[in-house]
Amino acid sequence: MATDPPGKKDNRRGQDIKRFHGKAITRRLFINKAGLAAAGLGLMQSGRAGGAVPAQTAPHDRPSGGSNAAPGSDNSGGWVPFSDRRIRVGIVGYGVCRFGAEFGFQNHPNVEVTAVSDLFPDRCEALARACNCKKTYPSLEELVKDDSIEAVFVATDAPSHAKHVLEAISHGKHVACAVPAVFGSLEDADRLFDAVKSSGLKYMMFETSCFREDLYAMKRIYESGGFGELVYSEGEYFHYMEEPIDSFRGWRIGLPPQWYPTHSNAYHVGITGGTFTEVTCIGIKSILEHLRPENNVYKNPFGTEIANFTTSEGGAARMGVSWDTPGDEGERGRVRGQKGSFSGKYEGLATDLPVLTKPPLPPGVPAGGHGGSHGHLMNEFILSILQDRKPLVDIATALNMTVPGIVAHRSAMKNGKPMIIPQFKL
Numbered sequence: 001m002a003t004d005p006p007g008k009k010d011n012r013r014g015q016d017i018k019r020f021h022g023k024a025i026t027r028r029l030f031i032n033k034a035g036l037a038a039a040g041l042g043l044m045q046s047g048r049a050g051g052a053v054p055a056q057t058a059p060h061d062r063p064s065g066g067s068n069a070a071p072g073s074d075n076s077g078g079w080v081p082f083s084d085r086r087i088r089v090g091i092v093g094y095g096v097c098r099f100g101a102e103f104g105f106q107n108h109p110n111v112e113v114t115a116v117s118d119l120f121p122d123r124c125e126a127l128a129r130a131c132n133c134k135k136t137y138p139s140l141e142e143l144v145k146d147d148s149i150e151a152v153f154v155a156t157d158a159p160s161h162a163k164h165v166l167e168a169i170s171h172g173k174h175v176a177c178a179v180p181a182v183f184g185s186l187e188d189a190d191r192l193f194d195a196v197k198s199s200g201l202k203y204m205m206f207e208t209s210c211f212r213e214d215l216y217a218m219k220r221i222y223e224s225g226g227f228g229e230l231v232y233s234e235g236e237y238f239h240y241m242e243e244p245i246d247s248f249r250g251w252r253i254g255l256p257p258q259w260y261p262t263h264s265n266a267y268h269v270g271i272t273g274g275t276f277t278e279v280t281c282i283g284i285k286s287i288l289e290h291l292r293p294e295n296n297v298y299k300n301p302f303g304t305e306i307a308n309f310t311t312s313e314g315g316a317a318r319m320g321v322s323w324d325t326p327g328d329e330g331e332r333g334r335v336r337g338q339k340g341s342f343s344g345k346y347e348g349l350a351t352d353l354p355v356l357t358k359p360p361l362p363p364g365v366p367a368g369g370h371g372g373s374h375g376h377l378m379n380e381f382i383l384s385i386l387q388d389r390k391p392l393v394d395i396a397t398a399l400n401m402t403v404p405g406i407v408a409h410r411s412a413m414k415n416g417k418p419m420i421i422p423q424f425k426l
Helices: 027-034 121-130 158-170 186-199 213-223 262-272 374-386 395-413
Strands: 087-092 111-117 151-154 174-177 203-205 230-238 276-285 302-311 316-322 330-337 340-342 346-348
Touching (some): 087 374, 174 374, 203 395, 213 330, 262 276, 262 395, 316 395
Parallel strands (some): 087 111, 151 174
Antiparallel strands (some): 330 340, 340 346
């Protein structure tokens, strides 16, 4: 089960809170603490010298076909085989973004794609061809009954992620899952956490920001002490959708922005391994038709939601998701710490930075889309099984990226009232 943040004994998780670090909290106090008036997030294009990395500006969810790969990030030079074992993987889901085949399982020397599935027969056949796989199943529920399969990649519709992961876990499979971990439900978050924790199996959420070059560099610098404690962090996922991307049963129509928060929230949680403890969120009503409450099943009126968080380090964070603001798009972030900051490049007191480049991939595995993250996420999941260790985005990290957005949307629906956020820790 999730726990309350340190120092909090409040069972009203995701509900209003009235006090903040022993002081009465007002909306104005929280907004001032979180730095709502901070400057925008435009990352400067810069060279690689001195800890600089390319800015990340490509749109997120449009089918990429690997076109949004970071330059040079698929370099296999220096890759050393760890094992000759081949993990037998089942892949489920081949929708409009074709994520089932986009992460390169079929190219990894330690993977055998044993079976694939999609509810639509034509998509299932296409996925089988893309993965060079001969065995297909009509549903995930049938695929997970195959005892020869060791691990499953869940690339299905977001509302089904929790259900499908629970089904795979119950059949003894390791699971990799597309984002988000759960879809709008704190109860599903608790169920998922308990099931994964008790199973002893590997679970990894494929949050693409974690292997974007800027975030990966920030994580390395943070771990080496180059930032000290973070005072302030920002993340944004801006993706203009005048018309929502096609989706199974229309789940993207009117989607609350903060129900899809992990691309932005990763710019704190994925860097520090810390959490968000409290939130106030401002929702801005949209002029787009599908983002009007009478036109979507979520009764969501917002096209943009800006969440202001308190972090477990005692700092502040601003995380924004927007569907209805045309212009520059992408996933990106920046941080400011006691010893240094990062906005496109490192500037600070540290003079001996660690290596900031991502690790090599096996020969034949492309870095892929979303800033060259796909291949690295898949490789990390496979290595976590081979090496019997915790994956980078484990169940606690996945939920600590996902759940704050669910609570943030609740805050926005209550005009920005401060709310406490459940905490997940293994």
